[in-house]
Each structure stands twice: as structure tokens, then as C-alpha cells.
Amino acid sequence: MTRSFHPPVRTLxxxxxxxxxxxxxxxxxxxxxxxxxxxxxxxxDDVKRLLQFAFRTQNSLTLPISxxxxxxxxxxxxxxxxxxxxxxxxxxxxxxxxxxxxxERCGATAILVQDDWGAAVDPHKIEDAxxxxxxxxxxxxxxxxxxxxxxxxxxxxxxxxxxAGLLTIVDTVTGLGGxxxxxxxxxxxxxxxxxxxxxxxxxxxxxxxxxxxxxxTIQKREKKVQSxxxxxxLVMAYWGGGQRAYHHTAPINMLYxxxxxxxxxEEEGLENAWARHARHHAALAAGLAAIGIEFVVAxxxxxxxxxxxxxxxxxxxxxxxxxxxxxxxxxIGSGLGPLAGKVWRIGLMGFAANRTNVLxxxxxxxxxxxxxxxxxxxxxxxxx
Amino acid sequence: MTRSFHPPVRTLxxxxxxxxxxxxxxxxxxxxxxxxxxxxxxxxDDVKRLLQFAFRTQNSLTLPISxxxxxxxxxxxxxxxxxxxxxxxxxxxxxxxxxxxxxERCGATAILVQDDWGAAVDPHKIEDAxxxxxxxxxxxxxxxxxxxxxxxxxxxxxxxxxxAGLLTIVDTVTGLGGxxxxxxxxxxxxxxxxxxxxxxxxxxxxxxxxxxxxxxTIQKREKKVQSxxxxxxLVMAYWGGGQRAYHHTAPINMLYxxxxxxxxxEEEGLENAWARHARHHAALAAGLAAIGIEFVVAxxxxxxxxxxxxxxxxxxxxxxxxxxxxxxxxxIGSGLGPLAGKVWRIGLMGFAANRTNVLxxxxxxxxxxxxxxxxxxxxxxxxx
Numbered sequence: 003m004t005r006s007f008h009p010p011v012r013t014l015x016x017x018x019x020x021x022x023x024x025x026x027x028x029x030x031x032x033x034x035x036x037x038x039x040x041x042x043x044x045x046x047d048d049v050k051r052l053l054q055f056a057f058r059t060q061n062s063l064t065l066p067i068s069x070x071x072x073x074x075x076x077x078x079x080x081x082x083x084x085x086x087x088x089x090x091x092x093x094x095x096x097x098x099x100x101x102x103x104x105x106e107r108c109g110a111t112a113i114l115v116q117d118d119w120g121a122a123v124d125p126h127k128i129e130d131a132x133x134x135x136x137x138x139x140x141x142x143x144x145x146x147x148x149x150x151x152x153x154x155x156x157x158x159x160x161x162x163x164x165x166a167g168l169l170t171i172v173d174t175v176t177g178l179g180g181x182x183x184x185x186x187x188x189x190x191x192x193x194x195x196x197x198x199x200x201x202x203x204x205x206x207x208x209x210x211x212x213x214x215x216x217x218x219t220i221q222k223r224e225k226k227v228q229s230x231x232x233x234x235x236l237v238m239a240y241w242g243g244g245q246r247a248y249h250h251t252a253p254i255n256m257l258y259x260x261x262x263x264x265x266x267x268e269e270e271g272l273e274n275a276w277a278r279h280a281r282h283h284a285a286l287a288a289g290l291a292a293i294g295i296e297f298v299v300a301x302x303x304x305x306x307x308x309x310x311x312x313x314x315x316x317x318x319x320x321x322x323x324x325x326x327x328x329x330x331x332x333x334i335g336s337g338l339g340p341l342a343g344k345v346w347r348i349g350l351m352g353f354a355a356n357r358t359n360v361l362x363x364x365x366x367x368x369x370x371x372x373x374x375x376x377x378x379x380x381x382x383x384x385x386x
Numbered sequence: 387m388t389r390s391f392h393p394p395v396r397t398l399x400x401x402x403x404x405x406x407x408x409x410x411x412x413x414x415x416x417x418x419x420x421x422x423x424x425x426x427x428x429x430x431d432d433v434k435r436l437l438q439f440a441f442r443t444q445n446s447l448t449l450p451i452s453x454x455x456x457x458x459x460x461x462x463x464x465x466x467x468x469x470x471x472x473x474x475x476x477x478x479x480x481x482x483x484x485x486x487x488x489x490e491r492c493g494a495t496a497i498l499v500q501d502d503w504g505a506a507v508d509p510h511k512i513e514d515a516x517x518x519x520x521x522x523x524x525x526x527x528x529x530x531x532x533x534x535x536x537x538x539x540x541x542x543x544x545x546x547x548x549x550a551g552l553l554t555i556v557d558t559v560t561g562l563g564g565x566x567x568x569x570x571x572x573x574x575x576x577x578x579x580x581x582x583x584x585x586x587x588x589x590x591x592x593x594x595x596x597x598x599x600x601x602x603t604i605q606k607r608e609k610k611v612q613s614x615x616x617x618x619x620l621v622m623a624y625w626g627g628g629q630r631a632y633h634h635t636a637p638i639n640m641l642y643x644x645x646x647x648x649x650x651x652e653e654e655g656l657e658n659a660w661a662r663h664a665r666h667h668a669a670l671a672a673g674l675a676a677i678g679i680e681f682v683v684a685x686x687x688x689x690x691x692x693x694x695x696x697x698x699x700x701x702x703x704x705x706x707x708x709x710x711x712x713x714x715x716x717x718i719g720s721g722l723g724p725l726a727g728k729v730w731r732i733g734l735m736g737f738a739a740n741r742t743n744v745l746x747x748x749x750x751x752x753x754x755x756x757x758x759x760x761x762x763x764x765x766x767x768x769x770x
Binding site for chain 1: 387388389390391392393394395396398400402403405406409411412413414415416417418419420421423424425426428429432435436452453454455456457460484487488490491492580582588589590610611612613614615632633634635636637638639640642643645646648649652653711717722
């Protein structure tokens with residue numbers, strides 16, 4: 003007979019999932035109700051409104067896709083891209099590559115504009131690409147690159163696209179709740195995120211928002227969206243106002259969790275949440291600097307919530323991560339792609355962006371790397 | 387400020403979600419760990435093995451898709467169907483229609499074979515369709531039709547397809563855990579289910595299983611699967627043995643819930659679970675008969691877990707369902723499609739298939755319909 007699963011209690015400072023607020027874990031275990039229950043419809047309305055708040059948008063089409071962030075990405079592409087379209091895709095990490103895959107699986111052509119892993123997307127290259135491809139329909143880029151910790155200038159990139167009449171698809175899976183995500187201010191058209199990063203919720207849902215321009219594009223499509231599950235026309239009929247048409251059974255209890263996560267964000271306030279991420283990032287950075295650990299990303303492009311740092315020479319990547327997990331119950335992330343074996347990714351996301359985690363992580367690294375001064379430097383940063 | 391959401395405590399006897407076992411709700415709130423944590427890999431192995439047990443299969447490609455049942459359906463179609471293929475689709479309710487949508491969105495042609503809503507799929511019609519379309523590649527049908535409560539003979543239908551060299555796609559969203567689902571015995575090729583029906587788990591995951599023949603078909607595809615998120619080649623690399631390649635972030639806590647649901651099923655035993663569903667269905671049927679409420683489906687094709695019954699003449703459908711919900715906190719389901727307004731769907735799924743629920747539901751119906759004898763008949767069925 004198989005026994006019930008009781009997970010170890012970890013501290014999650016990798017690239018997500020991040021430490022989940024206990025309020026959210028408790029919300030998950032509340033009694034399940036039906037997906038057409040009037041009480042559930044009330045929760046859906048709350049979630050829509052709170053996501054509009056978090057995304058800083060008035061977009062009526064703002065809701066969580068019932069699947070992880072990669073389905074949110076796919077949702078944006080399959081709804082906005084048609085066969086034969088040309089899409090400019092900025093790649094400066096893993097997720098730009100996945101965008102290209104999505105474009106091609108829609109029967110469209112991807113024009114790849116590359117920047118180094120760890121660099122922000124270069125607006126000049128995007129400007130050139132837009133000029134060289136006047137028939138391109140969409141610009142897609144990653145605002146907060148989880149694989150490298152780089153933040154790109156979404157406002158500038160969306161502005162370039164808008165000026166040239168392109169729609170934008172923006173990945174901010176790691177951004178939402180940790181740094182400013184200003185969908186209406188940017189003039190972005192389709193933006194997706196995840197729940198397991200700076201919202202501190204469990205993984206499994208993908209908040210998305212579509213501008214009215216994006217909605218019109220979807221309505222004018224000649225060919226049906228290739229995914230039935232992700233067809234926004236059908237999803238809207240369930241999440242929209244008025245008569246709720248059954249589409250699929252919503253993941254009820256996960257939505258309890260997301261609701262609670264958004265209530266917590268509203269209580270704290272967006273600006274306070276961003277400031278908290280920035281503060282603990284600065285403390286962590288002070289500590290890492292004290293033991294000679296360097297960041298991959300230049301200071302002005304760093305995501306506070308995803309600290310991508312070079313593994314010191316002579317240090318065994320896998321061994322240190324395994325000892326952190328086994329001896330300290332602490333998870334940090336490994337490198338991906340060309341950064342595999344070369345970097346660690348230390349997350350300070352949502353509930354995990356706190357002083358206890360910063361000092362604990364620095365202390366564990368000091369011990370395993372046989373160095374001193376990191377905790378002291380962070381303590382000094384925090385002040386008395 | 388938005389307040390935390392505290393759902394009403396309902397008794398869920400609709401078409402799903404069904405009452406969730408409190409052990410599963412508690413499991414959901416256990417601490418989140420990373421999707422590449424060695425402890426989580428252990429849980430994934432358990433879930434695969436337990437799903438093989440539940441599906442009665444040795445298929446190595448057996449796992450839960452990280453999204454609801456309709457994504458499980460789409461997963462089967464996008465992986466097995468290629469543009470230009472011909473697919474025979476049996477329709478005897480809502481979900482056959484959705485299968486047709488999926489076929490067409492894959493760029494393939496659906497040959498629709500229709501039976502009345504409430505009837506089982508007629509094997510003779512399928513045999514004829516296979517004969518008339520020797521170039522068809524796939525037969526798709528619904529084993530347990532949630533919209534009507536009809537059970538079709540999966541063994542016979544899969545046998546016809548196999549003899550003619552067609553692959554089969556089988557929907558048993560409402561079947562798994564409530565009636566016999568014998569994937570290897572049937573020789574089915576791609577079978578999908580849901581978690582919120584007879585597994586009594588929360589909605590949001592879709593267990594799927596693919597035969598070795600289906601796996602070969604996927605490996606031989608000329609065109610990439612149109613969905614990146616549902617591409618089984620990529621999903622397998624994460625769920626398969628050996629080195630786990632990151633694909634998407636698994637919905638960790640939902641998988642805690644599914645694990646617990648499957649542990650509960652293993653503890654009870656498949657045959658015992660089927661017998662329990664059959665017994666409480668018979669008790670409910672005895673009670674309904676006593677107050678003149680008739681079933682839509684002929685006795686030999688009825689699903690015990692989904693009781694589709696005709697609304698008595700002169701009874702206001704919406705009013706009764708609203709009063710059940712408001713006065714009794716009891717949810718039953720309405721009719722869909724041509725059955726809208728004509729039937730109720732009373733679920734006895736998983737944890738909800740118990741004597742308390744049967745007697746409670748019959749008592750509430752007696753009261754609202756001003757009839758007597760239903761509870762007494764069910765009590766008599768159960769015996770002293």
C-alpha cells in the first residue's frame with residue numbers, strides 16, 4: 003500500500019515556486035464548491051478585479067488561465083498569431099526560445115532578435131528588426147527573464163511596437179507583484195504571468211490580460227484558434243459578465259489560493275511590495291558582494307526577485323545545491339542553457355522576500371563555501 | 387479592501403466537482419516544494435504507478451496533465467491526429483461534440499456518428515462507419531458521458547477499431563474510479579480522465595494514458611504537435627525516468643491532492659469502489675422510483691455515478707435547483723444541450739457516493755416536490 007505523501011518543509015529560494023504564504027495554503031483546503039455556484043461567480047469577479055489591479059490595467063479580458071505559465075504563453079500566441087504571420091521574437095534567455103517554438107507551432111514565422119543571456123533586450127535591435135520587417139504583426143519579448151534575472155524595458159519596447167502598428171506579447175511570469183508591471187501604461191496587448199513567483203501562490207495558474215486591440219484581433223480571426231482549451235472567445239464566455247457559459251471546470255481550490263494571494267497583495271499595496279523586493283535584494287547583494295560572489299546581470303537591469311550569480315571558481319555546483327537542500331532544507335536554482343553549471347539563481351519572490359530568508363541563505367552559503375562576512379554585511383545593510 | 391473568500395459548505399451531487407474527501411483538502415495545504423526536488427520526484431513516481439493501477443494499464447506513458455479534463459482531451463487529439471487525418475467521432479452527448487471541435491482544430495476531418503442523447507454509442511453504427519471510411523486513422527468516443535449519464539461499451543468499440551487498425555481515443559472523465567476502466571483489457575490507445583469526479587479530488591488535473599502503439603504514432607509524427615504545452619514528447623521528458631528535463635512547473639499542491647486521492651482508492655480497492663457506486667446508485671434509483679422520477683438512460687447503460695433523470699411535469703427546474711442550493715446547501719446538475727430544462731443530473735461520485743448523501747438528497751427532493759416515499763424506499767433498499 004502506498005502511504006500518504008508528507009513533503010519536507012523547505013525554504014524555497016529558487017526561480018519558483020517560492021515560499022507560499024501560509025494564508026494561501028490554508029485557503030486551498032477550504033471546501034470545494036461548484037464552478038457555476040453563485041458564490042464561486044462572486045470569487046471569479048473578485049479575482050478579475052484584483053488581477054486588473056495587479057497588472058495595472060482596465061482590460062476587461064483579464065483572468066487566470068487554468069494551467070501553468072507555459073499555457074498562459076501558449077494562450078497569447080494561439081489567439082493572436084495566425085498561420086503565415088510574421089512575429090518578431092526577442093530572445094535573451096530560455097523563454098524567448100520557447101516563444102519561438104510557439105510561433106512556429108502556430109504556422110507562423112519567427113524573426114529572432116538575440117541578446118546575450120543576462121543582458122536586457124536591446125531596443126535598438128528591436129527597432130531595426132521592426133524596420134526590416136514591415137510586414138511583422140507581433141513583437142514578443144520577456145519582461146522578466148527567469149532564466150537569467152534580467153529585466154527588459156517593457157515600456158520602450160511596447161512603445162516601438164505600437165508606433166509601428168505591431169501587437170505585443172509580454173512574458174512577465176516572474177515580474178507580477180515583484181516589480182512594476184504597468185500593462186496600460188506600457189500599452190501592452192497580451193501579457194501573461196504565473197502564480198508561483200512573486201504572488202507566492204502555488205504553481206498551476208497563469209494570469210493573462212488582453213487589450214481591446216488584442217480582443218479585436220481575436221474577434222476578426224479567419225481561422226479558429228488551434229487550441230479549444232485556450233480559445234479566449236470560449237474562455238471569455240465563462241469568465242465574462244452576464245450568462246456564464248460552461249467551458250471547462252475551473253480549478254476551484256487553486257482559485258481560492260490565487261484569490262487569497264491577491265488579497266494579500268492588495269493589503270500590502272503594489273508599491274510596498276516592489277519596495278520590499280528591492281530592499282531584500284539589496285541586502286542579499288551586499289552579503290554576496292562581501293564574499294566575492296558576482297551577479298551575471300548589470301546592476302541597472304537586475305530583477306530584485308531573481309538573483310543570478312556566478313558560482314565561484316572551484317566550487318562544485320551540484321554538491322553545494324544538494325548540501326543546501328539536505329542540510330539546510332534550502333532550495334536555490336541551477337543555471338539553464340549556456341548558464342548551466344555556471345550560475346545559481348537565488349529567488350526572493352513574494353513571501354520569500356524577507357530578512358529571515360536573506361540572512362539564512364547567506365549564512366548557509368558562508369558555511370558551505372567556507373567564507374565569512376556575508377551575513378554581517380547584510381545585517382549592516384538592514385541596520386540596527 | 388477585498389476580504390478573504392470563505393466558501394459556503396455545500397454537498398456536491400452534480401456532475402462534478404463532487405464532494406472532496408477531507409483527507410485530500412488537507413493534503414493540498416501541505417508545504418510546497420520545488421518541482422525538481424528529489425522528494426517531489428518520488429511523489430511523481432507514486433502518482434504514475436497509482437494511475438496505472440486506477441486505469442488498469444501497464445502503459446509507461448501514464449501521468450496527469452497539468453490542466454483540467456478538457457486539456458486532457460485536447461492532449462490526446464493534438465498528439466495523435468495530424469492535419470489531413472480522418473477521425474471517426476461518436477457523439478451521444480456534449481463531449482462527442484467537443485471531440486469534433488478538437489479534430490477540426492487539428493486540421494483533420496471528423497466523421498460524426500450520432501446516437502441519441504442518453505443512448506450508448508451503437509457499435510453497429512461504428513462498424514459501418516469504419517467500413518465506409520477505410521482511410522480513417524482514429525476512433526474517438528466517450529465511455530462515460532457526463533452530460534447524459536450513459537455508459538458505452540468501451541471494450542467492444544476498442545475491439546472494432548483495433549481489428550480495423552484504427553487508434554482509439556477514449557473519454558472517461560466521469561468513469562475513472564466509479565466503474566471499470568480497463569485500458570489494457572480494452573486495448574485502448576489514448577484515454578483521459580479528470581480528478582473532480584469519481585476520484586473525489588479537486589478539479590484541475592487530467593490523468594492520461596497512452597499505449598505503446600500511440601507512443602509510436604507520436605514518435606513518427608512528421609509535423610510537430612501544435613501545442614507546446616501538451617506535446618507528450620516534451621511532457622514525457624519531465625515525467626519519464628532518468629534525467630528529468632524541465633518542461634513546465636508542475637502544479638505541486640494539486641498533485642499532493644491527486645496522490646492522496648489515489649492512495650484512498652488503493653486502500654479501498656477498485657472493485658470495492660465500483661461496488662459502492664453501484665450500491666448507492668441502486669438506493670437512489672429506488673427512492674426516485676418511489677416518487678415517480680424516471681431515468682433518461684436505459685437501465686443497462688446507466689452510469690451509477692451520474693444519474694440523469696427527467697424533471698417531473700409542472701416542476702420549475704431552476705427554482706428547485708436554487709432552493710436546493712440555498713435551503714439545503716445541495717448542488718445537483720442541470721441539463722445541457724437538448725436536455726436543458728428537461729433533466730437533472732444527480733452525481734454520486736467518489737466520496738459523495740454514500741448513504742448520507744443519498745438519503746439527504748431524496749429527503750430534500752421530497753420536501754421541495756411535495757411527495758413522499760423516496761427516503762423510505764431507499765432506507766428499505768439499504769436494509770436494517
